[in-house]
Amino acid sequence: MEESAPDRKPGRLLSLYLPATLGVLTAALSVPYCSCELTWSQMLLGLATGGFIVVFGIWWIAVMVCFHAYHFVRGIFHHPN
Numbered sequence: 001m002e003e004s005a006p007d008r009k010p011g012r013l014l015s016l017y018l019p020a021t022l023g024v025l026t027a028a029l030s031v032p033y034c035s036c037e038l039t040w041s042q043m044l045l046g047l048a049t050g051g052f053i054v055v056f057g058i059w060w061i062a063v064m065v066c067f068h069a070y071h072f073v074r075g076i077f078h079h080p081n
Contacts, residue, residue, distance in 0.1 A: 019059040019060040020056055022059040023052050024052060027051045027052045030051075030055075
């Protein structure tokens with residue numbers, strides 16, 4: 001009888017914390033530097049209004065693709081037979 005493969009779900013670190021951290025860093029570093037009057041509260045408000053959500057979604061997709069591609073390639077080369 002053939003055994004089913006274990007369900008390969010990424011942990012909370014990869015599925016939530018890593019994309020969130022990369023999203024915050026990307027959104028914070030993409031703030032235009034020409035506006036010298038920009039304060040920290042204005043920058044955080046800009047992050048909260050949608051920039052972070054879009055960047056988080058992009059990073060989440062990238063992390064999930066890399067996670068599943070890694071397991072796919074590892075499964076090809078580490079076949080039990």
